[in-house]
Amino acid sequence: MTEGLFVTARLAARDVSLSLTVPPGATVAVTGHNGAGKSTLFAVLAGLLVPDTGRCTLAGSVLFDLDGAGRGSWLPPHRRGIALMAQEPLLFPHLSVLENVAFAPRSRGAGRARSRSAARHWLAEVGAEQFADRRPAQLSGGQAQRVAIARALAAEPRLLLLDEPFSALDAAGTPVVRELLVRVLEGRTALVISHDPEDAAALAERVVVLEHGRVAAG
Numbered sequence: 001m002t003e004g005l006f007v008t009a010r011l012a013a014r015d016v017s018l019s020l021t022v023p024p025g026a027t028v029a030v031t032g033h034n035g036a037g038k039s040t041l042f043a044v045l046a047g048l049l050v051p052d053t054g055r056c057t058l059a060g061s062v063l064f065d066l067d068g069a070g071r072g073s074w075l076p077p078h079r080r081g082i083a084l085m086a087q088e089p090l091l092f093p094h095l096s097v098l099e100n101v102a103f104a105p106r107s108r109g110a111g112r113a114r115s116r117s118a119a120r121h122w123l124a125e126v127g128a129e130q131f132a133d134r135r136p137a138q139l140s141g142g143q144a145q146r147v148a149i150a151r152a153l154a155a156e157p158r159l160l161l162l163d164e165p166f167s168a169l170d171a172a173g174t175p176v177v178r179e180l181l182v183r184v185l186e187g188r189t190a191l192v193i194s195h196d197p198e199d200a201a202a203l204a205e206r207v208v209v210l211e212h213g214r215v216a217a218g
């Protein structure tokens with residue numbers, strides 16, 4: 001069993017059959033044309049989609065092991081230790097920035113004071129502590145993305161999934177978030193979907209190319 005991420009999954013209805021390994025502490029970029037299977041891979045890992053057959057281990061635990069005959073194990077999303085960052089920051093609009101970030105430790109069972117102090121720590125890590133009392137609507141795209149990164153890290157995930165982290169950003173916001181991600185991804189096990197070879201090279205040690213639901217290169 002690998003200590004990083006290992007996944008093999010087949011979904012007949014989508015004609016997807018993938019195998020992938022991410023060494024512990026490494027970032028791998030996933031690229032490929034529309035319909036290649038990138039979102040399917042992320043949904044399978046996050047526990048939003050159940051493959052027909054496959055096996056996945058992360059940091060020594062089995063996330064799923066399905067034999068196609070309805071037998072096997074399958075961990076629900078909240079027990080996987082995976083944080084998924086969507087293309088849009090998707091912050092809770094009715095909560096302050098601090099409460100958004102505190103939500104992650106809170107849902108893992110930490111008390112209110114500890115969650116808020118963890119949130120302050122992660123906001124400082126991404127240089128967003130000055131926005132703690134704002135609502136998401138009062139943030140720029142780049143600021144919101146930094147808060148979303150803090151929220152993902154505050155969950156202390158074993159695997160970070162980043163779906164095109166720069167797609168919602170303008171030209172001014174992109175370099176700041178890219179630099180931040182280079183720093184926070186250091187030593188973390190992560191997968192990042194990216195169409196931009198420059199972004200992939202900046203963030204990842206290895207690039208995996210998907211084609212028609214298969215790993216074509218990498």
Ligand SMILES: Nc1ncnc2c1ncn2[C@@H]1O[C@H](COP(=O)(O)OP(=O)(O)OP(=O)(O)O)[C@@H](O)[C@H]1O
Nearest residue numbers: 013014016032033034035036037038039040041213
């Ligand atoms: N909700 C769905 N139901 C059935 N098939 C789907 C669904 N979503 C995607 N597919 C199919 O699964 C395959 C993989 O698509 P997927 O969305 O994972 O690709 P992608 O690489 O993420 O593409 P994009 O860059 O457009 O997001 C494609 O054949 C697609 O048509």
